[in-house]
Structures are given as structure tokens and as C-alpha cells.
Amino acid sequence: MLRRRKGMKFGRRLLKLGSSGEDVLQLQKYLTNFGYQVGPIDGHFGYLTQEALRFFQRDFRLRIDGIAGPEVFGLLKETNLPIRRRVHHVQPGETLEKICQLYDVGSAAFGRQVCKAPLYPGQSLVFFHREVWGIPVSPQVEPMSITGVIHPTTLYEDIKLSDTKTSDRIIAVDLGTENPGLRLHQVLTNRKQRKASRSYLQKALARAKGLYLPWEEFSRVDGVRYYKFLRKLRRLANDKRLMIGLTAATPRWNVFGGLDFKEVSNIVDQVVIRIPLPTEPGPIISKLRLECLIHKMLRDIPSYKILLRIPVYAMKWTFTESEVTSEILSHSAAMSQVFRYGARLAADQENSLYYRYRRQETETEIRITSQREYNQVLSLINRYNLAGVVLDGLGLEDQRLWQTIRSHFVNVSMGEHFF
DSSP: OTTTTTTOOTTSSOBOTTOBSHHHHHHHHHHHHTTOOOSSOSSBOOHHHHHHHHHHHHHTTOOOSSOBOHHHHHHHTOSOOSOEEEEEEOOTTOOHHHHHHHHTOOGGGGOHHHHHSOOOTTOEEEEEEEEEEEEESSTTOOOSSOSEEEEEEETTSOOOOOOOOSSOEEEEEEOOSSOHHHHHHHHHHOHHHHHHHHHHHHHHHHTSSEEEEOOOOOOGGGHHHHHHHHHHHHHHHTTSEEEEEEOTTSOBOBTTBOBOHHHHHHHSSEEEEEOOOOSSSSOSSOHHHHHHHHHHHHTTSOGGGEEEEEEOSEEEEEEOSSOEEEEEEOHHHHHHHHHHTTOEEEEOTTOOEEEEEEETTEEEEEEOOOHHHHHHHHHHHHHTTOOEEEEEEETSSOTHHHHHHHHHOEEOOTTOOOO
């Protein structure tokens, strides 16, 4: 059978239990490269290959049927998938602590079940490489070793980049007005502005490895125009990375217009989901709201294309008789105020802790995302097999955050391969 299927091109037919040929051989090689154990790589679709394919389908939230079809072929052919599966086979005498040291990860990377039960020789421990991006507060910030840096700029402004030691650089182009929806409407409906904006974005692409458009707010009638704009930009980008930002508030497609999330996710490389900042005093990151947001997005966007953008700074809320104001603080500045004014710990209705102090007629709350809350966010990324995380406000973070990230998954740098 293998001889008869010698010239069969990969992706031309469905592959399932009992299939054989060179295309099955290619399937086995792809799955092996992604970290899945297929047994002997011999061109025969056996039970081990079927099991490996099922694990692959589960991890990437495809239909779990053990049959390789167009969706599986398309994913396996991707050369820059941000997720890489790793498997460690426990050897006699190995402890979880030694294995964590070997890969520079924490026990959280292997799942909760591993932490609760003792290890045994031959056990397979599965963990993942994911992407870690950062949006620095200034070009002078030199982050630790991460996948890449996202440099913010404004449409039509000169692009100012600094040298960086990271492996990649993305330019984020903001619309730069108090009413971004109106500005985007002007860009999409005016021919000269469309041409000028595409020319600017093409120049930005020439200076970086990719582009990030955090254009989340627009009117429902502009959804189709935005989709067409992205299609043309996709052709300009060629093989460079194209990322867009979406939130639950972005108008989805219906009979009155909006953006088709499923269609747009097919033409961009990644979708960045931003956690909206609180408009009133409350936790900066709420696990419950975040999980609801992820569920909504996963209806139309593949999990492996989703990056979660989370704020890594603190927030200060000031209450006076006339108004309530908020301010962004670095972790060090927030803790300095806590100690300086003798702030006391308190808990809100969501059992989230915060600091509170009073001076004269002014009451102040300082909200700092705890390592426990960051752990919850990173656990959600692992649970839903998302592409990774975007750290918003790099340079303002608590330095302990880096160890928390390393404890959940290994950072994957663009262009690197782990097989």
C-alpha cells in the first residue's frame, strides 16, 4: 500500500486509521516536530498516530476525531505557530524539582495533577512554549529576554525606535485621538486617507518584523470597510506578522454590519485581546470577567491566535467630595506610597485586596495586582492553550512577575525551534 501511495501529495486526501503512504509519513513527521509521539515513523497510520493526532486536535481546539483534514493540514504547515508542545519522560530517581530546574519552569507548567500525585518512571509530563511580548512605557526600557517588544506610535508620526536585545520588534500604530472610532471612519471612507495610511503602515513594516493595529473602537457600519482594509494590508505585509486588537465591545457582524471575527482571524496572524481597565475602583484584573471574555472570543477565534494583553502596573484611585480620579503608577511607586502614608490592607466584594489611606479630606485606594492574580491569568492561558501574553506597561511591573511567568510556561522567541 505504501508503494502504491508513493506519489500522494500531503493534504490531498483525508488521513485516518489504516491509511498509508508518503503523505502519512509527512503527517507523522509534522506531528513529531510539534512534540507529539506517533510511534514508528513508517508511513502507516496506526493507533499511536491516531492518538497523537487526537492530542494535537485537542490542544488546538479542533474537532477531536483522529482524522487529518484541511484544518489539521493548514495548522501543521504553519512555520511560525507560537505554541510548541514539549514532553518530558520521567526517569528513575527524577523529582519534579529537578525536572523544573532542567527546563527553567515551575511546577505550574505541568498542570495541577502533577503537583498532587507522586511521579513514576516513564510518566509523560507535557508543557508548552508560549510567546511573551512587552509594550514598554518608553523606548529606553530594556526588557528581560522575551519574544519581542511592541513599540507604540501614532498614525502619521515619525517612528522612533531604540536598539533592543530582543529577538523581534513589532510597531503598534494607534489612531491617536479622543474619538478613535471617528478617526478610523475618516481613514476608511476617505480615499486619500486610506492611501496615505497604507503608505505609512508599509513604511512601518519595512522598519520592523510586524505590525499591530489596536483599533478596537469603530462604528458598526465600518466593519466591512475595516475587513477590506486588513485584506489589502495583509498583501502588503507579505510574510511579516500582522496583529490586530479586539475586545468584547468591538461590534460583531450581524445584519446591521460589524466585523466578522472568524473571517478577520483567518487573514491576520494574531488577535490581541485587551483586558479593559476598570472605570471605577476595583481589581485591575478580574479572573471571572477575564474567563468570560476568553469564552466569548473562542467562539470565533482559534486559541493559538490569541494573545492576552494584561496591564502590569498599579492604579491609584483618589476620592474627593467632587470627583473620583485614577492614576497609573509603577509597582515601586505604589509600594512607596503604601509605606510612606501607612496604608492599610482591605478587601472588596470580590475578595481582592487593596491598600487604603486617608489624608486630610482625601481618601486614596491603591490597587496592585498580586502574584496570585497573575498566577490565575497565566493558568487560564495554559488551560485554553492561548498563544501567550502581552505585558502592557513594561518598566512599571513588579520584578517578581518574571519568575511567575517562567513558572507557567517557557518563553518562545520568534525564529527558534525546539525540535
